């Protein structure tokens with residue numbers, strides 16, 4: 001009996017399996033493991049949003065099959081949010097589609113658009129579901145290395161002409177996971193002109209566009225002229241409102257791409273539970289003070305951790321968005337060796353950079369989505385147990 005398709009069988013063994021085994025062993029031995037590997041907000045969903053969910057649970061019609069494309073209230077709230085935040089006008093009927101979390105949409109976009117053998121461009125390092133979706137759809141992955149000296153932006157001229165012309169889809173992600181890089185709208189202009197020239201659709205993953213600090217506001221790719229002809233943007237309530245478990249996101253922009261994805265989805269899932277959609281709509285149209293407050297907390301943690309890491313010889317520039325620190329590992333270690341050493345000596349889990357692609361080698365990612373007290377405890381242990389003289393890449 002064969003239980004797995006070749007597509008499933010070819011998925012590489014879970015990179016963290018060995019890591020997780022070690023974590024469990026340490027926990028069983030009584031070690032208080034601090035997991036800075038996960039990117040899942042510790043802060044609670046703001047109460048006005050959970051209250052709205054409870055309110056919507058009182059209506060029997062909300063328990064029926066939802067609309068395939070999402071309830072109009074949610075789609076309208078997303079359109080209003082885009083107008084308010086980015087001054088981008090969207091038609092909620094054709095240019096907004098509700099998703100069961102943005103990961104769902106990002107992953108289903110690939111089979112909705114790509115036939116086996118077709119090329120998809122994806123950032124390296126990058127959010128692993130891009131790569132996995134391309135592989136599951138039988139697409140051909142072409143990676144765009146993101147290098148620190150280029151602000152972790154891909155250099156479009158470095159993509160061979162023949163690859164660019166054959167590519168059908170490109171993933172981008174700013175503010176970025178894992179690099180925490182942010183870009184100006186000018187970068188999106190360059191991306192859009194590349195897409196126009198080579199007839200490539202851009203899928204911009206904006207999961208962190210509202211997780212930004214101080215005065216920095218992340219741009220939308222749809223602010224670049226002509227973007228709606230070639231691009232879609234994926235958004236999520238998960239990180240902005242600490243709603244990772246609720247599974248609600250959206251995709252906006254090019255209506256033909258959205259059409260393709262909605263056909264795929266209408267044959268695969270039947271949309272998210274209506275009360276979740278209504279609470280999400282409420283989150284988007286209500287006061288955004290709660291977002292300011294969570295961002296203030298992340299910004300504080302970012303400043304604190306960057307300073308504390310400098311004390312032990314790891315130099316990073318505090319990011320303007322996301323809740324990640326992306327730092328080069330000290331001299332003499334690979335990413336995996338460093339992550340292992342930190343776990344063994346301090347009981348703190350950091351993610352080795354190569355888990356996000358080969359260009360992540362030499363880096364580690366640390367997540368600030370744990371209570372500040374735990375971050376302090378983690379850094380105290382590091383200060384005590386690790387003596388680092390130099391980041392592998394020298395300074396900052």
Ligand SMILES: *Cc1c(COP(=O)(O)O)cnc(C)c1O
Pocket residue numbers: 039100101102103104127173176177205207235236237238239244247248249
């Ligand atoms: C968390 C995350 C997502 C997924 O968010 P959901 O909406 O919860 O599926 C997408 N992209 C990136 C880069 C993320 O870090």
